[in-house]
Each structure stands twice: as C-alpha cells, then as structure tokens.
Amino acid sequence: MSISPSYTLRNKRIWVAGHGGLVGSALVRRLQGEGCEVVAAPRDSVDLRRPDQLERWMREVKPQAVFLAAARVGGIYANDTRPAEFIYDNLMIQSNVVEASRRVGVEKLMLLGSSCIYPRLAPQPIPESALLTGPLEPTNQWYAIAKIAGIKLGQAYRRQYGCDFVSVMPTNLYGPGDNFDLMQSHVVPALIVKAHQAKLANAPTVEVWGTGSVRREFLFVDDAADGMVFLMKNYSDEGIVNLGPGSDVPIRDLVSLICKVVGYKGGVRYDTSRPDGAPRKMVDTSYAASLGWQAHTPLQAGLEATYRWYLDHVASQERRAVA
Secondary structure, three states: OOOOOOOOOOOOOOEOOOOOHHHHHHHHHOOOOOOOOOOOOOOOOOOOOHHHHHHHHHHHOOOOOOEEEEOOOOOHHHHHHHHHHHHHHHHHHHHHHHEEEEEEEHOEEEEEEEEHOOOOOOOOOOHHHHHOOOOOOHHHHHHHHHHHHHHHHHHHHHHHOOOOEEEEHHHHHHOOOOOOOOOOOHHHHHHHHHHHHHOOOOOOOOOEEEEEEEOEOOOEEHHHHHHHHHHHHHHEEEEEEEEOOOEEEHHHHHEEEEEEEOOOOOEEEEEEOOOOOOEEOOOOOOOHHHOOOOOOHHHHHHHHHHHHHHHHHHHHHHHHOOO
C-alpha cells in the first residue's frame, strides 16, 4: 500500500467512531462541508469492545476512512475511582478498531490521543518529542497508558502492514456537546454551570478551587475538528501532532471571561486550600503550524458558543424537569 500525505475525503464513506461525544459531534459538523458520507455505528448493536460485532458491522458498511474519537473519558474523580474501566475500555476500543480497519481495508485512520498523556513534568510548551520521557500524572495514568498504547499500536501497524494510520494530540477541549455534570466535568463547563447558577440565585460570590494563578490552554472543539480533518487530508507520518490554540491564560482570567459571558456580576472566592495542579500545561503547536494549520476561534467567542449550547440543551431541560 503506497502512503501519500494527500488524501481526499470527497465521495468517501467516513466513520466517526464516538459521533455522539464532544469531539465526534464536532467532527460530524466539520465533515458536512467535505462532500463525503458520514456513517455512525449504532451503540445498541455494535459494542466497540467486542471485536466480532465491530468487524461484522465494518464489513457491511465498508468505511474508507475512520476518525477514532470513541473513548472512555472523565475527570480526575472518574479516573481515580474507575481505573479498570478507563484502561480496559480504551485498550479494547482502540485495539479492535485498529485491527478491524486493517482487516477490512480501511484507507486511512486517525487515532486521537490527549495532552494529558505527556509526562507530568514535561517541558513547557510540550513538544511531541516529550512523549514517554518521564512519569505520568498519577490521577489519570490509566487513561494515559491506554491512549499511549493506542498511538504505539497505530505506529506498529504502519511499520509492519503499511497502514496509513496517524495520531493527533489535542489539548484541553471545550465547546458545544461538553459534559456539564459537575461530578464529571472539566474546568470550562464546571465554571459555566457555577457562574450560571450563581447568577440565577443572585449569589454574592462564586467559589473556584485553587489560587487562580496557574495557566491553562483551551481549544474550541470545532477548531480541533478542523485540525483533525486538515491532518487527515494533508498528513501521513508516524509522528504524533499536537493540536492547541497556541496560547494559554491564567485560570483567574478564564473565570473573569466566563462570568462576563454568563452575565454574572458577583464576586469570585478562591478556595486556596484546594490544589492548583501543575503551574502550566501547554502544548507546542509549531509542528502543526509548519504543516499549515492553526486554531482561529478566540476564547471569548468559543465560550459564548458553549454557553449558548448549555442554555439550549442542558439548562432548558433542567428547568423543564423542575417544572
């Protein structure tokens, strides 16, 4: 099989695995402009952890390209309390999709990693070469090890079988379709819910964990999907590629911006007894930029779109449930 970095999606059948999630739904939106047919595996009959079900479905549907956005995901609490699920489910999903893609002759496959798979004390900003150079963050090591195994699996299939399998490494994502459950959500949706509830209750302050001084980067999920489609069409190599906004912000600034977007005019109380985490976590996006891609959604615009989605899809349902 000859591998070329130029790959067209036009008139192709594309399987977005995990189409209902944050990344998968953004990929479905982005692919609408590519002149391709997007297919989805029905969750009630195709369990990606079951190789027999998966291969049967793939032989019937015959996808030509695959975006592997399906994963067991969650915040620190979920990772810490369900480590077996996080490592087993992700290992099985990746292994089965990669092997079935080889067996049925998929032309191109993209595996999605996450910036949390880099070493806990990686240099900042984090270059792709930092992978496997130091210990992982203990709280999400189960997820990280599974995702690293997926990347290595794709590289091995590329080397041994000549499969055109590539891997991308998106950083912290947010946007429409995010998880707004406070027990499981990441920082952006959690802060949106807190600020929204404080606004409704006319609360004098909203509580935020930590000092607010650490810096984090946030990539709008539709930008991430755009980067993935760009790389699917224009990149073919063994190395992983970071996707990020190219800039980061102090959490304190993020909180101020979210309060502004939500319209909450009260104060902010920082619970400094809570841990801050790493002082900075940012990926180096110079490689993606050299290939011709960069993010384009400003943080405030992305937060506004996310808040609108939350009001339409989450807050409105909660109101109806109470009524």
